[in-house]
Amino acid sequence: MLKRGLALGAGLLVGGWRLASRVAAAPAIIDCATWGAQPPREPITVVAARPTKIIIHHTAGANTTDGSLSHAYQLARAIQQAHFDRGWIDSGQHFTISRGGYVLEGRHRSLEVLTSGAGHVRGAHCDGQNDVAVGIENEGTYTSVAPPQALYDRLVELCAYICQQYSISSAAIYGHRDFNATACPGDRLYALLPQLRSDVAARLGEAARVWPLVRRGDSGERVRTVQYLLRARGASLSVDGLFGSATEQAVRQFQSARGLSVDGIVGTQTWEALIITTRRGDSGDQVRAVQSQLAARGYGTTVDGLFGATTESHVQQFQSARGLTSDGIVGPQTWCALVA
Ligand SMILES: [Zn+2]
Structure with missing residues (x-):
């Protein structure tokens, strides 16, 4: 039995x-x-x-x-x-x-x-x-x-x-x-x-990381991060920190391409799919996303899209301040802390 x-x-x-x-x-x-x-x-x-x-x-x-x-x-x-x-x-x-x-x-x-x-x-x-x-x-x-x-x-x-x-x-x-x-x-x-x-x-259904919801009508640094990451994923989009119809459309396209539920809202599943682990030597919009977040937090980081020694040092300082492993690599935990 x-x-x-x-x-x-x-x-x-x-x-x-x-x-x-x-x-x-x-x-x-x-x-x-x-x-x-x-x-x-x-x-x-x-x-x-x-x-x-x-x-x-x-x-x-x-x-x-x-x-x-x-x-x-x-x-x-x-x-x-x-x-x-x-x-x-x-x-x-x-x-x-x-x-x-x-x-x-x-x-x-x-x-x-x-x-x-x-x-x-x-x-x-x-x-x-x-x-x-x-x-x-x-x-x-x-x-x-x-x-x-x-x-x-x-x-x-x-x-x-x-x-x-x-x-x-x-x-x-x-x-x-x-x-x-x-x-x-x-x-x-x-x-x-x-x-x-x-x-x-x-x-x-354990949620290892808690991500913020970002959606149409929102504005600010988080929206800028979403926009940079969408561009790094191939979207054609201007980075203005305003979550309007163009950003929403780019989110929907990304969600559809990834087999996620298509709602135009950046929540946990979309964040986890959108982020790109980045480290010293990398370049591009995902690096600008990190630099822009650090600059907004007062680290004095230049947003040039080049992940060099200064950006690495600022990442390490940020990680230490947040109790994360201070390895200078922007992985899922650090991304989550950056946009929290
Ligand atoms: Zn045993």
Whole structure:
């Protein structure tokens, strides 16, 4: 039997507060009874505090081509037996994902507690982290090959749901090796963790940066930045700091070309697509945008479109003043701070 956490707690979740700003649906999770778990050897401990992180493992077993449900059951039973053999009270991890893309409960009560969104089942998967981290075992060995897409897709879904239930940031997804001396979860899966965090963030609708809305009728330095960036993107537009019909039309054309929703308003998605990372040695309108912002902020920067030593120094001063990494490179964080 496949159980969906959302369906299990539907009365509480849908009628309650938790779904107010959260949207990640639970993946189907196969509970212990369904895959034929043995009872735990001792009562399961549920600590009161919610977990604060997720830790990713690989089982370091065979990269089987058997993606069947029956194989997934067998995998869960084999892990539990191996963990009994180590003297543990139950499976050490909270959840397991098979190479065929089945998600299974590991330690008893993990699904019940996750669905409630309160408390944490004490695990046995990472020394020093078992009271604060949800452990996910991924079937296979990922030292030199990446996991199958079916497994990865379920991993994104499961992590997003765990983050949602416990208010954990996508930034708090780690690999086992981040805490213990181990190769787990393998070089390839470990290298995928930034992508996993990014995919989970997208699923959660996390806004990493807060951008201002700029629209028709606005005027000033922000509008000038939009106009410079549109020109750098190929628009034919005068930079006058006035958001009129010509600027709106250029924004619409840019949005359409990028597959964004076409509303003529520069918001988060448009800003993220519009900005161009720029650094010393660059030239052009994106550099003028940076220089004009710095000049407006009193740095005395000349707006000549050439990113030289003086512009770099002013960028670094601005970054220091804003608590950003002072590397002189205008990337997304610095752009966001410049137009904030
Ligand atoms: Zn591990």
